Amino acid sequence: MRHPLNIIPPDLPAALRAALEQKAQGLSRNDAARRAAAISQAYRSGKSSIAIRSETDALAYALARMPATYAAVIASLNALREVRQDFTPQSLLDVGAGPGTATWAAAQAFESMNGLSAIDANPALRALALDLVREESRLSTLLYTQSEASAGLRDAASADLVIASYVIGELTADRQAALADALWTKTSDTLLVVEPGTPAGYARIMALRSHLVAQGAHVIAPCPHDGECPLTMPDWCHFVQRLPRLRAHKHLKGAELPFEDEKFSYVALSRAPSPQHPARVLAQPLVTKVAVSAKLCTPQGLVLATIPRRDKSAYARYRKFDWGDAVFGSDNSHAE
Numbered sequence: 001m002r003h004p005l006n007i008i009p010p011d012l013p014a015a016l017r018a019a020l021e022q023k024a025q026g027l028s029r030n031d032a033a034r035r036a037a038a039i040s041q042a043y044r045s046g047k048s049s050i051a052i053r054s055e056t057d058a059l060a061y062a063l064a065r066m067p068a069t070y071a072a073v074i075a076s077l078n079a080l081r082e083v084r085q086d087f088t089p090q091s092l093l094d095v096g097a098g099p100g101t102a103t104w105a106a107a108q109a110f111e112s113m114n115g116l117s118a119i120d121a122n123p124a125l126r127a128l129a130l131d132l133v134r135e136e137s138r139l140s141t142l143l144y145t146q147s148e149a150s151a152g153l154r155d156a157a158s159a160d161l162v163i164a165s166y167v168i169g170e171l172t173a174d175r176q177a178a179l180a181d182a183l184w185t186k187t188s189d190t191l192l193v194v195e196p197g198t199p200a201g202y203a204r205i206m207a208l209r210s211h212l213v214a215q216g217a218h219v220i221a222p223c224p225h226d227g228e229c230p231l232t233m234p235d236w237c238h239f240v241q242r243l244p245r246l247r248a249h250k251h252l253k254g255a256e257l258p259f260e261d262e263k264f265s266y267v268a269l270s271r272a273p274s275p276q277h278p279a280r281v282l283a284q285p286l287v288t289k290v291a292v293s294a295k296l297c298t299p300q301g302l303v304l305a306t307i308p309r310r311d312k313s314a315y316a317r318y319r320k321f322d323w324g325d326a327v328f329g330s331d332n333s334h335a336e
Helices: 014-021 029-044 055-082 101-109 121-131 151-154 175-183 199-213 246-253 312-318
Strands: 091-095 115-119 143-146 159-165 187-196 218-221 239-244 260-272 280-283 291-298 300-308
Touching: 014 055, 014 121, 029 055, 029 199, 055 101, 055 121, 055 187, 055 218, 055 239, 055 260, 091 101, 091 151, 101 121, 101 159, 115 121, 115 151, 121 143, 143 312, 151 175, 159 175, 175 187, 175 199, 187 199, 199 218, 199 260, 291 312, 300 312
Parallel strands: 091 115, 091 159, 115 143, 159 187
Antiparallel strands: 187 260, 218 260, 239 260, 280 291, 291 300
């Protein structure tokens, strides 16, 4: 069975869309597209946000990347909420916050959230983030520290929910482990880390996961266990979130399709053991007239569940599953 949950959609919140559209008035879309492409190239080459030097750079980056980053973070938070339905965090620490994307997502996911803080070294992204939240009452009290992540974490207060989205990949391997320790130190309850859904992004997630599980962290999602990942290369654990493209978003990316698919990897870790251990759908299930086949990560390891059509109730349930869904209880009984 599926657990009932108010799923937060991947679309940017209306208030955030309105704020971005207002900021973009009078912006040369061709110039913004060139800036966004240059910034994207800088990130791919490891230069990170040093390519964002001005208000226009920051806005071009936000228009190009906020929709997809928000969609990946909200999908990860939905997975966390589904497993821990009693989780009502009061405070958030958004590390490597950029334009505040994860802050917006956390505020949408948890009505209980009221203490919001963020850290990022880039002054242009910080200024944009504070502009975007100014008219949104729940986010207008955001405390945003301009600082490199590790240094900012030393002085930051602990939070119920700590999020680091698309930030670990900006660091060298030795600094990634140090940042993992710093993030965990400031986590009073749950830590969420999101990275691109590439083999390299997955590897960073797995390294952080192993490092913190060894320190007593417990995996909440996506894994149904605290053990080693059962996947071996060239396979890797990642998920896809489809999101609508805004008109400006399409223009900046030179895209015609009204949607895009963001690939991401993530892990949610808690100081308390998971109350449930649902299996996770690791690829889009194959549905035929004869059976449904679903690749699952279960507490017992990697399995292929095959549900014949003659088992009408189970077949009906499994054909509704999508890549990334949690599979609770008896829904996992057909695993082989």
